[in-house]
Amino acid sequence: MKALTWHGKRDVRVEEVPDPAIKEPTDAIIKVTTTAICGSDLHLYEVLGPFMGEGDILGHEAMGVVEEVGTAVGTIRPGERVVIPFNISCGHCPMCQRELYAQCETTQVREYGTGAALFGYTKLYGEVPGGQAEYLRVPQAQFGPISVPEGPPDERFVYLSDVLPTAWQAVEWADVPEGGSLVVFGLGPIGQMCTRIAKHRGYRVIGVDGVDERLDMARRHDIEVLDARDQHVPDKVRDLTGGRGADSVIDAVGMEAHGSPVAKLGQAVTGLLPDALAAPLMRTAGVDRLAALHDCIDAVRRGGTISVTGVYGGMTDPLPMLKMFDKGLTIRMGQAHVRRWIPRLMPLVMDVADPLGVMDLATHRMPLEEAPLGYEIFQKKRDGAIKVLLTP
Structure with a gap:
């Protein structure tokens, strides 16, 4: 089969595997019909x-x-149409029983002390072959796959694998009071859906980014926006909030935030080391680019909540603990518990009115063979790329 494989920094290739x-x-x-x-x-x-x-399958x-x-496996059968959650969970262990x-304790990667295994996502999370391929092996298939009906296009359902549950959990974790205000930092795919879900739930929503196409997409969905480049x-x-800050804030940016030059240099230098040296250094002394998280801490009101959904990987990140303690902040974070949120999301996805605008998120649709180009334009924010879908 054809699959997208990793061969080094900014080097991904479609190969026969x-x-x-x-x-x-x-x-x-x-x-796989869409990834x-x-x-x-x-x-x-x-x-x-x-x-x-070398050769890890991504996605x-x-x-x-x-x-x-x-x-x-008795819950699905050949010929059935399914969406695959990005995390691999058994459905019956003590963690899964708590949703x-x-x-998941069945798939935790104990060698690295990490949580449930993930598709296509490093040795830290099990090095399970991913879904940017023509075919995908799905472990724990007695629980994980989500059945969807025939008829509607893949684009209506594929975001149930990650984007929609991640965004829903981020808003849920933000604990916005009724009628309260929420600021979302980062208007990539997750941030876009965070703003739409929060607006659907009746909150005042402000989106923050510094890329024109992302700001324009948010405006199309009646989201109030701030351009991070000029203020x-x-x-x-x-x-905008009576001088006190937002009730809640979501960090949908993560470890590669703009405006963090020293940490960016540290990441670049570590990336030049041989893997045998770089991996233990990153696990014990790695740092993230924290500009967005610092802005979240500054922008939220006293007693407010920060929900972190952007991925971080540092082990020695410096945080302004005095400010966080003095403001009495609550911080929640973590990978999305995908299956937990599907019952709330499925009716919205099935609604022909498309209340979350799932049909207005993908900016590029490419055959799998063009995946390397998709990575390049997405990483460099070129050609208006916000979300890239691939068809094997």
């Missing part, structure tokens, strides 16, 4: 190379048609 096969009774094989490039994939493209292996946002199931599916955003937020 062996077809996946059933290994465990709880496995399934799906023929997507996630902002988190760009961290593999740029920063997290020391945890990648964790996929849907398709079931080809084959293991003997212990903390991203911490000190926390000061402007206070101006």
